[in-house]
Amino acid sequence: MRTRHLRDFVFVVTLTVCIAAFVSPGVADEPRTWTDSTGKFRVTASLIQVQDDVVFLKTDTGKTLKIPVARLSQADKDFLDAGENPFEMVDAEPSPRVTVPAAPANTGNPSMSAWTHPPVINWDSVPKMDPGFGESQWNYTPPVNNALPFEPKAASLPGKANFFEGMRRLKINPLAARCVAGYTWTFSTPKPLSRLSLVDLPSGKAINSEPVECNMCPLTVLNDGKTVLMQGTGGDRDGFETGDQLQLWTLTGTKVTRSGIWVPFPDDKKAFGKTTNARPIKAVPIANNLLILLSDNGHLACFDLATLNPVWHARLSQNFAVTCTTDRQQMFVLDEHTLMLVDPLTGQAKGSMQLEGKPRLGWTKMQLNESGDQMLISFVNNLRIIDLKTGETLDEYSREGGAPIAPNGLSYPAPDYALLDNHLLLHIPSRITVCDYQDAAVITSVGGTEFVGLLSDGGGLIVPTSIPHPKATEVLRQAVDDPSVFLIHPGVNVAMDAGGVPDKYRAEVEQNLKNAIAKAGYKLTNGAAIKIKAAISGPKNEAVSYIARGAYVAKVYQSTLTIESDGTQAWSRSGGNIPMMLQTKRGQSIQEKLDELGKRPNTSFFETVALPKLLQAPTKSSSGNTQNALLVSKFTLRGLVDSE
Template sequence: MTRPTQPICWTFLLLGCCWLVAAPPAEAQQQGYNRGDRVEVNRGDDWSPGTVTGYRGSRITVLLDDDGSHGDISADMLEKRLTRSYFSSDLRPLRSEPAAAANSPTRSPPAMRPAAPPSAQSPFDLAESTAESRTWKDQSGRFSIEASYGGMNGDKVVLQKVDGSTIEVPLDKLSDADQDFVNSQSEASENPFAVAPSTRPAMGGNSSQQLRVGDRSDAKRIVPQSFTEWTFVPEGAPPAKVAARSKPVSLGSIPDSDPFFEDVMSCDLSASGDRAIVARKQGSVGRDEAVYLEYINLTSGKSLGLCPLPPKNEVLSVDAETGRVVYGEVEFGRGATELTIGELNGNQLTPLVTWEPYGAAQREHERRIENAWFIGDGLVMTLGSHNNALTLWDATTAKAIAELPVSMSFGDDDVTISPDSRYLALKTDKSIAIIDLDTQEHVASISTGEISAIFLDTIAFRADNQMMAIGFHQGILIVNLQTGKIEQVFDHSTHFPHSSLVWAGNLLLHRNAYVYDWQRKILLWELEGLRSHTTKSSLKNGLLCVVPKNHDGPPVLRTLELPSPAMIAMQEKLGAPEDLIVASAGDRVSLKLDIDERVISAETVRQAVTANLEEAGYVVGDGSDLVVTAVCKKLPSQTIKINMGPDRFRARPEDIVERTITPHPSSLTLTYRGKKIWGHGNMGKPGMTIWMDENESVDQALQRLTTPNGLVD
């Protein structure tokens, strides 16, 4: 398979959202379709009746009639399933009203209801109570409930029931004893349940406002820059560490779900470390899998209950600090066209605004979104699936602030946002580009030397933005962002490409299990029981929040201080990094050869390796704990089949070519008392992919890959 060599063009945009009153588009007016009109919709082989409810750009929104096939679901879910957008060419006036619909009032479409506007106060500004549950009674004494006190929301008392759900009861409806209890709580000198006014940008609007199509017309275009020297000065400071929450929290049981097939989609931790939001997918086979959100109060160690997303919707981004969630409807694995920002309050998700970032595009696939990210207050970044755009939006106006063009092959794993949302890093063909999200400018490019961007996978900013870690197929690059230089190439046997990589202070956490001390070039710690590609985690301000998959029941959320005091003590015990050096100039090194004389003489290899070691300052001699082993073998010739077609998984006979190769695997390794500490080259066999250089033919690549790898250079 040929490696892509075309340069990557990149673009990014900021988008905002709001509800605005809009007149019907001219196209819709010309076709004579108004709100309330009865129409028929072309759905392939047949026409389905429905009612025009509004307009979305050049398309018309239709609420299809309920044919009774959706089963017993709520009116809200039914409304969501039946609402679709069409071009006017897909509609025609209703020719005749179906008899069943005319005679049965139960078949009338449910009333359209806009997303509810947010309250003036943020539910996340209401701290959850850590008080024990007590019995509450009404004025008559006939009704009671077990719940804990959660503070006041205006003139209503917030009560958290034992099942995690939250209710609000007017104070004057409670018994006199309960009112006295509430008043005593309110009179405390420091009321932890007081509601503070929200400082976040408002979203939503009144019921007359329409779905907004994203406006990209005034977006600032971020232009790639060329840099002759490193001038970038990263801004950022080490965050304050938050206290660890040691109490594990059992998550709720998803209804009608098999835990074995459940997936933990994401886990997001607030910067304050007192709350987390977990997204999980229902475990089922042969039917749609619902997605559930769950808000966890880490201070009290309680879950506030499960909150289902609308059917077929998936979570794209979560901000546990504000309780906001970006989600959208996904069909058959294709990206959403509309995004909704909602606010999670306990087990209730309130939609704030819905908009189409790329709704102005003419083709449906160009309107689809691959991913979305929260970028600070009121800002959302989206990546289009086929429109070659990374876009930053103002979520309060539905206007794009900036746009960065990207290539068709650009994916959501090619971009990383710094923990403080100040910088954006993305892969280009020859470097890592850094974008300042405050100024929307390309401010630096990190050269990766001979390592092409195609080999890079995970990118991670350190919390203070002074360092960056870049994973690739042979290890981890450590980059100093104050100089733009690669300080170290770290590798360990536990490293696995395309796996999670985050900073924990000045350490690195890989695959949720391995803690690397890159300065000492060691695996410092291993976290047992967390290594799994299904484990989801979030690490902020020295606190790791992790949710491992549990095949036998609901998962358990755990938190861990990272780096932990024990890890810091271990570093101090080990001493300075230079104290761990096992080989340095002046040391004696022994030489061991395993050479096939048909390829090259052992004496030639001995002289070349000895000369290189002595040039580096080592003394070559027998009896040393340090041993350099040189290997060169000639393997039997073999015939291999190569798929030259475009599909690596479905090769056609005409795509297959045969070549005869004679592999010559060779390697150099350095061991200390029998343990490998360095190596170059390998003894591998032909693999699944032939990585080709630019303008190189298959035969040239095979010649390069099967020739001894320059042991005498």
């Protein structure tokens, strides 16, 4: 059971922020022997900071000394120029890392020479992702533990270098146990400036780069834990790095060494109405010095970072999403309505399934839970939970109005919870928006842990935490005990309407629906304001695929159940007669099975569907709470501040 919460780090944070105000970030070090330029004077001391070409040192007795840089020995000047990498101290006591049994990862830096003269790629000669042959079934075994294999600590970071600077990205590499925060400011400065903070998560130690004249943000930390893959974030007419351009940054102390520019998809200029080069939107380092890149037009490729040559690739449809298990050994690729399980090293699919109901997709995102056996998928204004072992849809939620439900981010922080758009915590079974988490610069989720990035004039912070925090859990529990909060609750009066079901199936559906209503604890009452409405549409001839090669034709019926109050839909579920995972009898072909299923709709859906036990009633927004959340919690450097 996870017990991390922001309040656990309050005292540590306060202390480290105070230290950061006195010691230049990334410069303080262990004691060493310092020598003047004549060689006559020596002192053992720790470096505090360098300011105006003067070095400040502290002896083991607590005395502070200063000496001009010009009067130091050449060895000490070289030390100041290069800086000591604080991660070397961490590596003396190795932190736990994810074990990748397929092959030992290459932890050396990628060759910079390849980045000076990137190869010209003939994509027609690159092997394509293999979606699998034959009529293979879905075959997914969740990892033993999809959680992080180490306990991350909070990291103190320097405050804003400029009033207009912001923390734009926070990227985690669980294989390296490192994360990187990227900062950029382009306003009120002659030229854009970018910098980064590289953090060792088990120790909480950070090194912070000096500003670099560029417009770039990090895409990921590579598996060596010291090299950052950067992406241009400038406009096409700015004269600085653009989104299709990548670069390697390595830190030596605070100084940045930059590789040449690499454009991984230079020929992908037009897709879905876009006319600029394809821009990487996701980067996932895996074993053997390989990197998975996904572009904004659906070009998915695995690159060898030593040569920048692709190992395999795939061109996905307009609606796509990619996510991996925490150990990076299994990858899920959603290509339109086909969900594939793929070996990221080889591009070989181990199985595929169809999304139930073939919903309209857009703004699609996927997240695994901490156990790795369930997947949360968001698309347009919908949210769906899938059991990855069976392919069953466990629950789904649609928000009224049609606006995207999670266009900027999706997390699966705990069972029954979704974090939408990096700030709204939804309790999925009750549909209650429990908490609106505000004022975080970034929230990133990996392996069931949320990493919160904060930045202010007074300091910065990266905190690993668990969501929901205790106050949110308490407020939800209080709401569950208050029937006035809910539209639906045990004992509520409901009416039944099966007018949308064809006559030949209506009696069967009504009986099944009565059983489901009784199971949910509702009272069936004629004329009740809340209506449970059933409908069946179809059949329609549709193409379906289970192996992502070729298609079959099936007669598809859609069974739909909705809950309405005063003519407004508050809840809906749907199911079809064609399952996501198809089980055939011995000697039976896929087409024969589909023909068998296409003879009638899935009327049993109306009995097996799980009607909500609790469903939040709409309420008017209060001041500062525009999201109808039970609680508003604001992130600060001293912890969470709650206000109902």
